[in-house]
Amino acid sequence: MRPRGVIVTRPEPGLSETMAAVADAGWLPLASPALVVQRYTLRLPQKLPAAILLTSGQAVSAVVVAAQQAKALDMPVYAVGDRTAQRARDAGFTCVKSADGDARALVSLLQTHQQPEQGSLLLCSGARQGVELAAWCRQAGFKVMRRVVYAAKPIQKITEQTRTAIQAAKVAVVLFFSAESAASWLAALPEAEQKRLAAQARAVVISGRVADVLRNAGWHDVHIAAHVSAAAVMEVLGLYHV
Structure with a gap:
């Protein structure tokens, strides 16, 4: 069975509505905000x-x-x-x-x-x-x-639920909404799990600046939204089949 997990790194406000949109699209949303506000x-x-x-x-x-x-x-x-x-x-x-x-x-x-x-x-x-x-x-x-x-402020630790999903290869996509949050989230993820995630999942990002952060961290399957908006990020996710 193909993985259905979509990690949402966006903090509130915005996390809940993105989680709901991911679920409505047929995916399994995983909340993992990169920043504490x-x-x-x-x-x-x-x-x-x-x-x-x-x-x-x-x-x-x-x-x-x-x-x-x-x-x-x-x-x-x-x-x-x-x-x-x-x-x-x-x-x-x-x-x-x-x-x-x-x-x-x-x-x-x-x-x-x-x-x-x-x-x-x-x-x-x-x-x-x-x-x-x-x-x-x-x-x-x-x-x-x-x-x-x-x-x-950057988070210090990735949630156990997220790490378990990564270890079990249940993550298909990770959504990133800013360069700062992408860098913070990756820094909090152990290196071995970073490599595993980069190999198994695609990243959907809000801008080219975010894509640069991920590519510098070793990600290859990175897709950039057409516009700098959460809606455009969701449009890219909608191109993929569950």
């Missing part, structure tokens, strides 16, 4: 920003609490990707636009809908993230305040 409290400045920029769905929970406290859920929100935009809408923001997964496109979106004289932009991101986007926005004439609202 620590969230920080955000307080909006007394003079509210003209708009909020979101680089990840991880930032939404802190931002919505701050916006609720300031009664500012009608503030314009610009998200890099569609899923982050949808999470912002689901959380209660009423004016949300998406750049379809492209940070450069987000700057163009801002130039179309915002004017620098309207006020500063609040960029909410993870630790060590969003710096390049902030620089691009400043080059376009916007004043940007960057706030770190979460930190993603």
Whole structure:
């Protein structure tokens, strides 16, 4: 019998919905998040920003609490990707636009809908993230305040359930959603099991940067999604038969 296991290395938010999508496609999902997310409290400045920029769905929970406290859920929100935009809408923001997964496109979106004289932009991101986007926005004439609202720390150990599935050759596919999480996940997996997994399973990744991490670790069967989105990763998985 062909292996049906699909390891999902995505942390929450996003892990549960990806697990459900994998199961709906007929596979056996295995939760193995690569990162542990620590969230920080955000307080909006007394003079509210003209708009909020979101680089990840991880930032939404802190931002919505701050916006609720300031009664500012009608503030314009610009998200890099569609899923982050949808999470912002689901959380209660009423004016949300998406750049379809492209940070450069987000700057163009801002130039179309915002004017620098309207006020500063609040960029909410993870630790060590969003710096390049902030620089691009400043080059376009916007004043940007960057706030770190979460930190993603590498896991130290792969779950026993995942390791057992690898040892029993029950894994067909591993899904990776960022270069950082791929590197963290592989670092936590013993070398012998890394080699075994690379030989028995294909990797489906969200971008070329993630593919580079895996290929440098010895993976050969690596498939890159057409777009930088979780939906595009699932589209690649859908090409394979259970």
